[in-house]
Amino acid sequence: MATNVLNQAAIDALKTAMQARFDKGLAQGTQDWMKIAQKLSSNSASNTYGWISQFPAFREWVGSRLHKSVKERAYQVSNRKFEATLDVPREALEDDNYGMYADLAYSYGISVDDLMNDxxxxxxxxxxxSICYDGQFFFDTDHPVYPNEDGTGVAATVSNMQAGAGEPWVLLCTKRAPKAFYLQERVKPEFIAKNSAVNSDGVFENDVFSFGGRWRGEAVYGFWQLAYGSKATLDETNFNANYKAMMKVKGDGNRKLGIVADTLLVGPDNLAAAETLIKAINKANGASNTNYSKVELIVTPWLAL
Structure with a gap:
């Protein structure tokens, strides 16, 4: 009678190999999202971000402190749940031929970063x-800015967008403590083995050992003042206009915010124009390019339409 080579030790070895490869992929993924966003921890099904309405800044202390109330419009972001499932056929273990599945687990680890980038x-x-904390689209022409530092009075409107029909390109100020974008994380990435016994229901019914990745969280819009989005042509005129517009943005009470764009974010359609604008020392006519290295250029496939 043939010996059943599939035992608990073999299953445990598979689980260990899969976990190790997943962890290695997770560590070696490309976290492009961290170039423009910051992670926030979440402790419930959703987070409410009243504080995002208060762009941090000092003022002269005259009289009593100025206590800013949280905006009545609550900006609430609910966590979503994401998964990836990998089934290993029982015969792969019986034949000691499951190396390819460990490699897949490695790819699954990398795909966690792909998810966050996306x-x-x-x-x-x-x-x-999409709506941000002030009830307007994050990139919009009419963000309300109030005449008094406590957020009272009749609001004026400020734009952080340029209309157009092309692939978006965005100027960002990323080197300030507040951020334009955040990644809300409720549960860190985990890799789970569902079936760890030969006689488990999953193995009995489907003849597979199942493994799964899981993560909970969501993207969050932060301070619109730190971003200027455009769908118009990426050229010198539009770049200069948007760069200047960001420098002139003020907060409540006509307070200067000191925002200077340090990053140009583009997708593949705007790659050539961005390199001409930022990377070329001279213009086509031989004149000096005053925008040379003015900002850091980030090109990402995740921005493609």
């Missing part, structure tokens, strides 16, 4: 039609 950069492109 969430943040998809949030950028969706910012022209």
């Amino acid at each position: 969430l943040i950069y998809s949030g950028v492109t969706a910012g022209f039609s």
Whole structure:
């Protein structure tokens, strides 16, 4: 009678190999989202961000302190749940031929970073039609800014967008403590083995050992003042206009915010124009390019339409 080579020790060895490869992939993924966003921890099904309405700044202390109340419009972001499932056929273990599945687990680890990149950069492109803390689209022409520092009075409107029909490109100020984008994380990435016994229901019914990745979280819009989005042509005129517009943005009470763009974010359609604008020392006519290295250039496939 043939010996059953599939035992608990073999299953445990598979689980150990899969976990190790997943962890290695997770560590070696490309976290492009961290170039423009910051992680926030979440402790419940959703987070409410009243504090985002208060751009941090000091003022002269005259009289009593100025206590700013949280805006009545609550900006609430619910966590979403994401998964990836990998089934290993029982015969792969019986034949000691499961190395390819360990390699897949490695790819699954990398795909966690792909998910986070996609969430943040998809949030950028969706910012022209998605609500942020002040009730306006994140990229919009009429963000309210109030005449008094406590957020009272009749608001004026400020724009941080340029209309157009092309692939979006965005100027960002990333080196300030507040951020334009955040990644809300409720549960860290984990890799789970569902079936760890030969006689488990999953193995009995489907003849597979199942493994799964899991993560909970969501992308969050932060301070619109730190971003200027455009769908117009990426050229010197539009770049200079948007760069200047960011420097002139003020907060409540006509307070200067001191914002200077340090990053140009583009997708593949704007790659050539961005390199001409930022990377070329001279213009086509031989004149000096005053925008040479003015900002850091980030090119990402996640911004493609």
